[in-house]
Amino acid sequence: MDLVLAKAMPEDKANAERAVGNVFAAAHGRLPGAGRIADIRARAFEAYERVGLPHRRVEEWKYTDLRVLMRDVLPLAQQPDAPALRRAQAAVEQSAFEPAIKLVLVDGMFASDLSDVARLGKGVDVGTLREVLETSTSDAMAGLVLSTTADAMISLNTAMATDGVVMTIAEGRVLRRPLHVIHVATASSASHFTRSYLHLGDGAHATVVESFVSAETACGYQANNVTIALVGDQASLSHLRVKADAADAVNISSEIIAVGAKAKLNLFNMIHSGAVSRYQGFVTLAGKGAELAVNGVNLLRETQHADTTLVVDHAAPNCVSRQNFRAVVDGAGRSVFQGRIIARPEAQKTDGKLTMRALLLSDQAEADNKPELEIFADDVNCGHGATSGGLDESLLFYFGSRGLSENDAQALLIQAFLGEAIEGVANENLRDFATAQTERWLKARR
Amino acid sequence: MPLLEVRNLHVCVEGREILHGLDLTVNAGEVHAIMGPNGSGKSTLSHVITGKPGYQITAGRILFKGEDLLALGPDQRAAKGIFLAFQYPVEIPGVTTMNFLRTALNAQRRARGQSGYSTPHFLKRARTVAKQLNIPQSMLKRGVNVGFSGGEKKRNEILQMALFEPVLCILDEIDSGLDIDALRIVAEGINAMRSPSRSMIVITHYQRLLNYVVPDVVHVMSKGRVVKSGDKQLALELEASGYAQFEDAA
Ligand SMILES: Nc1ncnc2c1ncn2[C@@H]1O[C@H](COP(=O)(O)OP(=O)(O)OP(=O)(O)O)[C@@H](O)[C@H]1O
Ligand SMILES: [Mg+2]
Numbered sequence: 274m275d276l277v278l279a280k281a282m283p284e285d286k287a288n289a290e291r292a293v294g295n296v297f298a299a300a301h302g303r304l305p306g307a308g309r310i311a312d313i314r315a316r317a318f319e320a321y322e323r324v325g326l327p328h329r330r331v332e333e334w335k336y337t338d339l340r341v342l343m344r345d346v347l348p349l350a351q352q353p354d355a356p357a358l359r360r361a362q363a364a365v366e367q368s369a370f371e372p373a374i375k376l377v378l379v380d381g382m383f384a385s386d387l388s389d390v391a392r393l394g395k396g397v398d399v400g401t402l403r404e405v406l407e408t409s410t411s412d413a414m415a416g417l418v419l420s421t422t423a424d425a426m427i428s429l430n431t432a433m434a435t436d437g438v439v440m441t442i443a444e445g446r447v448l449r450r451p452l453h454v455i456h457v458a459t460a461s462s463a464s465h466f467t468r469s470y471l472h473l474g475d476g477a478h479a480t481v482v483e484s485f486v487s488a489e490t491a492c493g494y495q496a497n498n499v500t501i502a503l504v505g506d507q508a509s510l511s512h513l514r515v516k517a518d519a520a521d522a523v524n525i526s527s528e529i530i531a532v533g534a535k536a537k538l539n540l541f542n543m544i545h546s547g548a549v550s551r552y553q554g555f556v557t558l559a560g561k562g563a564e565l566a567v568n569g570v571n572l573l574r575e576t577q578h579a580d581t582t583l584v585v586d587h588a589a590p591n592c593v594s595r596q597n598f599r600a601v602v603d604g605a606g607r608s609v610f611q612g613r614i615i616a617r618p619e620a621q622k623t624d625g626k627l628t629m630r631a632l633l634l635s636d637q638a639e640a641d642n643k644p645e646l647e648i649f650a651d652d653v654n655c656g657h658g659a660t661s662g663g664l665d666e667s668l669l670f671y672f673g674s675r676g677l678s679e680n681d682a683q684a685l686l687i688q689a690f691l692g693e694a695i696e697g698v699a700n701e702n703l704r705d706f707a708t709a710q711t712e713r714w715l716k717a718r719r
Numbered sequence: 720m721p722l723l724e725v726r727n728l729h730v731c732v733e734g735r736e737i738l739h740g741l742d743l744t745v746n747a748g749e750v751h752a753i754m755g756p757n758g759s760g761k762s763t764l765s766h767v768i769t770g771k772p773g774y775q776i777t778a779g780r781i782l783f784k785g786e787d788l789l790a791l792g793p794d795q796r797a798a799k800g801i802f803l804a805f806q807y808p809v810e811i812p813g814v815t816t817m818n819f820l821r822t823a824l825n826a827q828r829r830a831r832g833q834s835g836y837s838t839p840h841f842l843k844r845a846r847t848v849a850k851q852l853n854i855p856q857s858m859l860k861r862g863v864n865v866g867f868s869g870g871e872k873k874r875n876e877i878l879q880m881a882l883f884e885p886v887l888c889i890l891d892e893i894d895s896g897l898d899i900d901a902l903r904i905v906a907e908g909i910n911a912m913r914s915p916s917r918s919m920i921v922i923t924h925y926q927r928l929l930n931y932v933v934p935d936v937v938h939v940m941s942k943g944r945v946v947k948s949g950d951k952q953l954a955l956e957l958e959a960s961g962y963a964q965f966e967d968a969a
Pocket of ligand 2: 761762763806891
C-alpha cells in the first residue's frame with residue numbers, strides 16, 4: 274500500500290505542479306505590482322510549489338484532500354467584459370440587502386460600476402488591492418496586504434491575487450450600514466484569486482458581510498480568497514460570510530485576523546452550496562481582554578464537501594473565545610469542522626470553549642469533528658465537546674402526532690438546531706439574513 | 720358504526736410481544752377509562768393507535784370510523800382527528816410553542832381541505848384557550864415544553880387538544896404531576912370538550928380524575944389485554960381492592 278502511494282505521489286504532484294506552474298506563468302502579466310511586490314509573489318509561488326496542493330497527509334488538510342477534490346488549479350479567469358458584468362449584476366441584485374453598501378468583485382476584479390462606493394460615509398475608506406499594489410508608496414501596506422503564512426493555499430493566493438477590497442475605518446467611527454463584499458463568479462472552468470484587507474481603527478464599530486455567489490451558467494470555477502483583518506483596541510467587528518457558490522464550484526477562503534485589547538469580534542460563517550468549500554480562519558487574540566464569538570453552519574447535500582477550520586490563538590491574558598459549529602448533512606455530503614484553541618504561556622485566564630454538533634440526515638452522510646486544545650498557560654478554563662447523530666425520533670413522532678408531515682417536522686427541527694448557531698449573530702438583520710439562507714436550503718431539500 | 724374498533728391486536732417491540740390480542744370498542748360520544756398496573760401496555764396501545772414507529776403489529780386491526788388506521792402515518796391520523804396527550808411530553812428547544820401550535824393546526828386544517836388560520840385569528844384563539852387553562856402568555860413564547868414543570872407540560876397538552884378539536888382524544892395519565900387546582904382546571908377543560916360527536920380514552924391510575932371526568936365505561940388492562948370492562952363502579956372497586964384479582968384472568 275505504502276509502496277504504491279510512494280510511487281503514485283510524486284507523479285501526481287508533478288502533474289499538479291506543472292499545471293499550476295503554467296497558470297502562474299500565464300497570469301504573470303496580469304498580476305498587479307512590480308518590483309518588490311513581484312518578488313513577494315514569486316517567493317510565495319515558490320513556497321506553494323514546494324508543497325503543492327494540500328493533501329490528506331498534511332495534518333491541517335487531513336479531511337479535505339485537494340489533490341483528490343480539486344486535482345489541479347484552473348487557468349486564471351479573463352478580466353470580465355461587459356456581458357459578464359451584466360450577468361454579474363443580476364446575481365448581485367439577488368444577494369444584496371438594504372441598507373448594506375455593496376462592494377463587488379467579479380471573477381477576481383473589483384467592479385466599481387456594481388458597487389456603492391459613493392454611499393460610503395465619513396471615516397470609511399475603500400480602495401482596491403490593485404491600486405495599493407500599483408500606486409502605494411508604502412511598502413509596509415503592500416507587505417501587509419500580501420502577508421502570507423505556511424498554508425499552501427494562502428501562498429498560492431499571495432502569488433495570484435488579481436484584486437480585492439481594501440477597507441479602512443477610522444478610529445472611533447461607528448458604521449451604521451454594513452459593508453457587503455459580494456464575490457461573483459461569471460467565468461466557467463477558471464480560477465480567481467482575491468486578497469482583501471480590513472483595518473478597523475481603535476474603538477470603531479463595523480459590520481462586514483461577505484457573500485460568494487455565481488452568475489447564471491457559471492460552473493466549475495475555483496475561487497480562492499483571503500482576507501486580512503486588524504481589529505483595533507476596543508473596536509467591535511461583526512463579520513458574516515455566506516458561501517452560496519455554484520453546485521460544482523470549489524471555494525477556498527482564508528482569513529487572518531488580529532484582535533486588539535478589549536475588542537469584540539463576532540464571526541459567522543455559513544456554507545450551503547458549492548461542491549468543495551473550505552473556510553479557514555486564523556484568529557489571534559492579540560490584546561488583553563479581547564472577545565471572540567464564532568458561529569459556523571455547514572449545510573450539505575448530495576456529494577458536497579464543506580470544511581470549516583478555525584485556529585484561535587490566545588496570545589494575551591484574559592481573552593474569551595467561543596466557537597459554536599452546527600452541520601446538517603444530507604445525501605452523501607461530508608462536513609468537516611476543525612477547531613483549535615491555543616493558549617500561549619502569557620495567556621493566563623484564557624476562557625475558551627468549542628462546541629461542534631452535526632445532524633446526519635442519511636446513512637451516507639458524514640461529519641468529521643476535530644476539536645483540539647493546545648494549552649501552554651496554567652491558569653485557563655478551556656473545554657470542547659463534539660457530537661453527531663440523527664434527528665430525535667421521539668421529537669419527530671410528537672410533531673407527526675400533531676399533524677406535521679415528516680418533511681415539515683424535520684424542517685422545524687433542523688431550523689431549531691441551526692438556530693443555536695444563528696442566534697449567536699450579533700445583529701438582528703443579519704440573523705434574519707442567515708435564517709433566510711437556511712430556509713432556502715430547506716425548501717430546496719423537499 | 721363505532722368510532723374506534725380495536726380487534727385482536729397483537730403488538731411486538733424488539734421481538735417481544737406486549738399486546739396479546741387486545742379488543743376495545745369506543746362509540747361516538749363515549750368516555751372510556753383504562754386502568755391497569757404499570758407495564759400492562761396502556762401507553763403502548765395509545766402509541767399504536769396514533770402511529771408511533773417502532774412497533775410491529777403482528778395481528779389484528781384498528782378501525783377508525785370503519786377505516787383501517789394502520790396504513791396511515793401519524794400526521795394523517797392527526798388530520799382525521801385522533802389526538803394523544805402524552806404521558807411524557809417531549810421538550811423541543813428552539814421551536815416556540817406558538818410557532819409549533821400554529822404550524823400544527825394549519826397543517827391539520829390543510830390536510831382536511833380547510834384553509835389555514837391567519838396569524839391574528841390564530842393568536843386570538845390560542846390566547847383565549849390558554850387563558851381558560853391558566854397558561855400564562857409567556858409560556859407560549861418559550862420552546863415547546865422547555866423548562867415547563869410537569870404540570871405545565873400536561874396543561875400544554877390540553878391546550879393543544881382544545882385548539883385542534885379532535886374527534887378521538889386519548890389522554891395518557893393526564894392527571895400525573897398535577898396539583899389539586901391544576902387537576903380541576905384540566906378536568907374542566909376536558910369536560911368542556913365532551914360532546915356527542917367526540918370520544919375520549921382516559922388512561923389513569925387514580926379514581927380522583929374520574930370523579931371529575933365521569934366515564935361511561937371503565938376497562939381494566941393487564942398483561943397486554945383488556946381483562947374486564949364495566950361502568951364507573953368498577954373504578955371504585957379497583958381503588959378498594961387493587962389489581963391482584965386480575966393477575967390470573969390475564
Ligand atoms: N420501546 C420499548 N422497548 C422495549 N420495551 C418496551 C418498549 N416500550 C414499551 N416496552 C415494554 O412494554 C411494556 C408495556 O409498557 P407501557 O409503557 O405500554 O406500559 P403502561 O401500561 O403504560 O405502564 P405505566 O402505567 O407505567 O405507564 C413494559 O414492560 C415496557 O417495558
Ligand atoms: Mg404508560
